[in-house]
Amino acid sequence: MLSERQQLILRMIVEDYVHSAEPVGSRTISKRSEVSFSPATIRNEMADLEEMGYLEQPHTSAGRIPSQKGYRFYVDHLLHPFRLTPQELFQLKKIYVDKIDAMERVVQQTAQILSSLTNYTALVLGPQVHENKLKHLQLIPLSDRTAVAIIVTDTGHVENKKVTVPEGISPDEISRFVAILNDKMRDVPLQHVKSKLYSEIMSELNRYMNQFEGVMSLLDQIVEVEQEDRVYLGGTTNILNQPEFRDVEKLRPLLDMLEKNRTVFQLLSQQDTPGIQVRIGLENDLEQLKDCSVITATYHIDGKVAGTVGVLGPTRMEYRRVIGVMQQLTELLSDLLTRLHR
Known part of the structure; x- marks a missing residue:
């Protein structure tokens, strides 16, 4: 563990270098009001800190800069978080x-x-996003096999994505499917929509949908969100x-x-x-x-x-x-x- 004097010198070097981006010398530290020891003593302590790996000395300067080990010690032991005014x-x-x-x-x-x-x-x-709850779904056909799904959640998130419509699903079936989702799945988290469909309204979907598996494949595309x-x-x-x-x-x-x-x-x-x-x-x-x-x-x-x-x-x-x-x-x-x- 560093002595109190070494900790003080390390803290001053870190804070001075953060603001100046220039190597810090012993004379700079000796002029600080909270320092009561001589530049020679500071130089000796800086040499010890360098030997221990807390400081580095650029070849072109007599001053020192913090090493990554020095920054880590500063963050872990010397830092007092700033408070906004x-x-x-x-x-x-x-x-x-x-x-x-x-x-x-x-x-x-x-x-x-x-x-x-x-x-x-x-x-x-x-x-x-998957924690967000479904508020409204709209599916806009672009062609026989493509559509744009627009999902609005309870948080105000709006997701627009292009989806592929499985072969054999008619526009009328898509309209019925979207109506069921908006009626039955409102306020359900997106990640639970599919499981809730299976557990609660599967029979209703089977009654109205000729292409049940295709519709569920379409749902997978709709609720999948790129992280x-x-x-x-x-x-x-x-x-x-x-x-x-x-x-x-x-x-x-x-x-x-x-x-x-x-x-x-x-x-x-x-x-x-x-x-x-x-x-x-x-x-x-x-x-x-x-x-x-x-x-x-x-x-x-x-x-x-x-x-x-x-x-x-x-x-x-x-x-x-x-x-x-x-x-x-x-x-x-x-x-x-x-x-x-x-």
Whole structure:
């Protein structure tokens, strides 16, 4: 365990480097009001911290910068989460109250809000769409074998998808099927529609449908939701403002990754427990993130984990502010989504 003096020096180096992006020297630390020891003592402690792996020394500078081990110690032991000012908190609440009135728009807006509050790239995984309840279904024929299904859920989510109509199903049968769904399946979670059809109204369907299996195949297409559609990004270009990523060759793999919803979905899906999780540099599984930190936090609906918000930035991230903002934002988001869900 580090001594109190070593912890103080490490904390100051991390916080100074986060703001300046320049290596930190002993003279800079000695000028801080809370420091009462000499530059020589600081240099000795910095050398020890470097030897233990908490600091690194760029070849071109006499100053030190935090290592990934140093950032991890800072996050785990030295960080006190930032609190939004009353004015910032008021503005955040006002955005949610004034601009959003349905769950999907809440989640989309959250990505923009989070990126603007942190100045990093925000990643948001929307609630499990299959938990949403069916409010209305419409099926619009495009040809004999194709149609567009429009699903409206209780949360305001609208899903449009092209489906293939199995051979032998007439337009009249499709109309009867849609009418039955809208009449009998209203307020049933999408993931339970098929099982409820089988258990409760199978006989009714058999009575009206000549192509029962074909109709159930059509239903599978309608209620299947691509998980990647739940990914929302905010402030993607914020990464361009970081000195670490001014090298285009270093930046390109990261931007390519952000364009792939499946990859971002998998990144956010790694967290399935409540609370905040910080992954620094090589703690991330993806090679593109070896120089990045990813902070994720879960939000809830009626006390159950519903989705994840995340912030992606350089390892030289302002951890204190980001963690504090995410704690407060996810609390507000959980409260709002719970109210919308009821």
